[in-house]
Amino acid sequence: MINEQRIRRVQLATLLMGAFAAGVVLLFSRVVSGAAVVGLTATVTQTVSCDAVSTSTLNFGTLTASRIATTSPQYVSSTISCNTGAGCSLSLNDTGSGAFPGLTTSSPAYTILSPSAAASSSATTTLSAGSEGYGVQAATTSVGAGGLLTLNWRYNFATSGSVVGGLTTTSITLASSASAITTAREVLVYPLATISATTPGGSYTDTSTFSCSGY
């Protein structure tokens, strides 16, 4: 009988201890689950960035009717990057005379039209010494990472040749990508110009603007 009592006491104690342990576990889990669950959100702004760099002033120097002139330094480097999945585009527009793209002098008022007077409504022209013309060639480089830049066919000519793309006073796409550019991609723009024997003398200038935007 004593043994039965003892057994019952042990059983009761075990039962109570089990219940207590379960209660502790339950309480602890409620404490843990009641602990602050912090939700975090973050947004990444879609951005686009571009740059136009030249190590020094680009200068054609003295133009003559006997050669196709290039600038010194020979090109301007423009870069673009964007973190948008649709990619981004780099555009180019020319100030020229305001009404027409080209190299312009104010005294006398004259513009060497781009790409040329004879091909003013054309996208491209082949420059030749002794005949007025002005335009650019462009090339991409291996700089950068992410989406590749595709050049506008209008400017995609070998820099060893004399075919140039005409500039415009409204923005025209120079290059574009169809996906995000994670590290800036580069386009080199090479200006070329020619004059004729009758081109007025003077100091000619121009300004071009590189613009970038997304889609």
Add this chain to the structure above:
Amino acid sequence: MRRILLAVGTFLAVAAPLAASAVTVGPIKFEYSVNPGDVVSGNLYLENEQHDARTFYSSFQRFNELHGERVFTSEEIGLPTWIETSPSVTLEAGKSAQVPFTITVPKDAPPGGHFAVIWWSSGPPAGGSGQLSVLSRAGILVYLEVSGTILESASVNNLSVPQTFYFDSVPFDVSLSVKNNGNSYVKAAGNLDLKNIFGVTQATVQINPHGVDTLPQSAKSFTQKLNPPPIVFGPYRVVARITYGANDDKVAMGTTWIWILPWPILIGVIIFLLIVFIGLPKGIRRYNRWIIKKASSRGWS
């Protein structure tokens, strides 16, 4: 007579050696649906990535698309004249700023889509011909739809694949264009499906996953890669289905057919057909001749 031209100036001319002039802006676009008379406010992101302090200048232009080419124009009308923001912001090296802007929509603003770009450039806006400046500028596009009579109409055109017959189950490009025939911008969204002759979809890919907008009276091209499953054979229909509109309740579709005939399966099918239509009849005829010959030899004729 040779003509000497003194000192042709500069392409991208400045009076001093140039430096990098990177400018970063975001987001890449804002999209608003507004009523005439509304005033919209927001913030844009501007960052100076250079190693010294820079001042950035704002300007505004309209934009449109012509033959797939985005065109920016400087007309002093419409949305560019409704936008106000700081004319210039100076940032220390590596710093960024949230720049507030407002768009005040006139009470008589015409309904439909209006489009402009907010430029931030590394130099002041050109003041006239002859001024020399180096400019690189980054732009934030603004798509604004003014309520009123909005015509929502779009179509799927020029749905095409590089070839009609494929002799392997490989991913292939599908191109299409979405033409916006309405008077506001359209953000077409949908799927390209590869369906078998029973209409069951075998593969699908999203059209315009990045939410590119198509301007009124212009078209936007999209190219996506469809990836057929490994076991395919026969004719399949490529179906482009887009939804658009304020409530995404308008649908436009286009379809084209292709044949996918993987070489191993094609050879197996040809062999099977040869057996069924040539080998089997020949075999039956030979068997019959043999039976008859055998019967004859046993005197059963």
